[in-house]
Amino acid sequence: MIRSSLESKIYILPGICLRDQIPVTGPARVRWLIALAILLILAWMAYRVWGLSFDWRRFIITFQQLDWRWVGIAICFILFGNLPRAWRWEVMLRPTGASVGIWKLISDTAIGFAAVMLFGRVGEVVRPYLIASDAELPFSSQAAAWMLERMLDLLAVLLMFGFALIRIPSQFTAVNPQIQRGLEAGGFVFAIFAFVCLGVLVAFRNFPALAQVRILSGLKFLRPEAYRRVEDVLKKFSEGLECTRSSKLLAALLAYTAMLWAVIIGDFYALLHSFPATAQFGIGDVVILLGFMSFGALLQIPGIGGGIQVASIVAFTGIYRVRLEAASGAAILLWAVPSMVIVTFGLACAFQKGLNWSKLKLLSTKQIIQ
Numbered sequence: 001m002i003r004s005s006l007e008s009k010i011y012i013l014p015g016i017c018l019r020d021q022i023p024v025t026g027p028a029r030v031r032w033l034i035a036l037a038i039l040l041i042l043a044w045m046a047y048r049v050w051g052l053s054f055d056w057r058r059f060i061i062t063f064q065q066l067d068w069r070w071v072g073i074a075i076c077f078i079l080f081g082n083l084p085r086a087w088r089w090e091v092m093l094r095p096t097g098a099s100v101g102i103w104k105l106i107s108d109t110a111i112g113f114a115a116v117m118l119f120g121r122v123g124e125v126v127r128p129y130l131i132a133s134d135a136e137l138p139f140s141s142q143a144a145a146w147m148l149e150r151m152l153d154l155l156a157v158l159l160m161f162g163f164a165l166i167r168i169p170s171q172f173t174a175v176n177p178q179i180q181r182g183l184e185a186g187g188f189v190f191a192i193f194a195f196v197c198l199g200v201l202v203a204f205r206n207f208p209a210l211a212q213v214r215i216l217s218g219l220k221f222l223r224p225e226a227y228r229r230v231e232d233v234l235k236k237f238s239e240g241l242e243c244t245r246s247s248k249l250l251a252a253l254l255a256y257t258a259m260l261w262a263v264i265i266g267d268f269y270a271l272l273h274s275f276p277a278t279a280q281f282g283i284g285d286v287v288i289l290l291g292f293m294s295f296g297a298l299l300q301i302p303g304i305g306g307g308i309q310v311a312s313i314v315a316f317t318g319i320y321r322v323r324l325e326a327a328s329g330a331a332i333l334l335w336a337v338p339s340m341v342i343v344t345f346g347l348a349c350a351f352q353k354g355l356n357w358s359k360l361k362l363l364s365t366k367q368i369i370q
Contacts, residue, residue: 055325062275062329070274071337077267078341081260082106088152088256089131091249092145095242098135107349108134114346117339140232144240151197152257157294158194160261163284164291205245208238265290271334277326278316289315309335 086105093100112127128142135142203211212234219230243249268286272278281289292315293308309331316327 058323059325059329062277062326065276066333067274067276067279070270071333074267074270074274074337075341077263077270078338079345081263081267082109082345084256084260084263085109088149088253088260089145091252091256092148092240092243093131093135094249095246096135096137096141098137100131100135104134105131107353110342110346110349111353111355112346114343114350117343117346138236140236141239144237147237148240148244148253151201152253153261154193154197156257156261157291158191158197160287161291161294164288201241201244204238204241208241212238267338268334271337272330275326275330275333277322278320278330281320285320288319292319 083102083106086102086109089105089109090100090102108127108130111130112123115123115126117123124146125143128146129139131145132139132142200211203214212231215234216227216231219227222230243253265283265286268290269281269283272281272286272289289312293311312331312334313324313327316322316330317324322330
């Protein structure tokens with residue numbers, strides 16, 4: 001159950017105003033110092049592994065040569081990406097009978113992603129909580145919808161990574177051997193993830209009761225309290241997959257997922273074309289890069305990132321032979337532009353909704369499920 005102290009609607013609670021409480025000095029300064037440290041570590045790794053030196057003057061010039069028209073196009077793609085996400089969630093809400101306007105879903109989505117950017121993975125609870133609140137549904141039902149959404153996105157990432165595995169050996173003959181081995185290992189791991197996700201979706205879609213019984217039968221060793229919690233989670237997850245049992249709704253989910261990732265590819269394409277060093281990248285190259293960067297997404301520092309930047313720099317320098325300075329600049333741009341747009345739009349939506357900074361942080365860092 002949602003903690004009663006949140007009073008169902010967190011944005012009506014007393015608190016300190018959002019615009020007065022966003023930290024602009026201490027935490028921000030720490031984040032930038034960490035980002036600089038990451039960049040220096042990357043430069044050192046590239047120097048030791050590939051014998052590359054880092055020219056700070058050339059690095060600064062890469063930003064001076066930015067084509068801001070492409071950056072503007074990328075920003076439009078980033079903002080538009082909230083729409084297919086909202087449409088997809090609206091499809092998942094249909095079996096519940098709840099009705100939430102598209103603008104509310106867009107706003108909740110933007111606030112949720114801003115929370116993730118600011119607070120890390122713990123911010124993931126914000127979006128399903130806000131949508132559950134607006135739809136007057138239990139939080140657990142929308143947490144199940146969030147799990148389904150993550151599975152759909154993971155399958156899309158797996159497709160892109162599979163494309164990278166097929167394309168790289170045949171198109172790039174001078175790929176670093178370490179990258180080749182990493183891709184092979186990653187392909188094995190991602191294949192396991194794909195089979196597990198598909199198996200779970202198929203089992204819970206077609207045989208929900210049997211799937212729950214099978215899983216619970218293997219968890220008899222748990223304490224009664226933990227066992228009941230797992231049982232409740234599985235039940236809610238099965239209910240969250242209700243929309244997949246309709247062929248029409250399942251087709252809509254897949255269509256919106258494809259649309260979303262087409263928008264993401266468009267965003268990356270525009271950002272890469274804003275850099276002279278990567279302006280020759282085609283759609284296939286963008287898909288390869290996204291598949292490669294999916295590794296890095298597993299390791300994130302709240303408000304900073306980290307893993308994605310590492311993976312993108314390795315891909316730029318090891319596959320496309322982009323100079324380290326340009327690769328570092330492109331990696332920073334691929335992180336900074338989406339982050340700033342997502343946080344700015346998300347906080348604007350939070351302010352419009354009446355959320356304050358302290359309550360947004362509370363949702364991201366405290367347990368809201370008993």
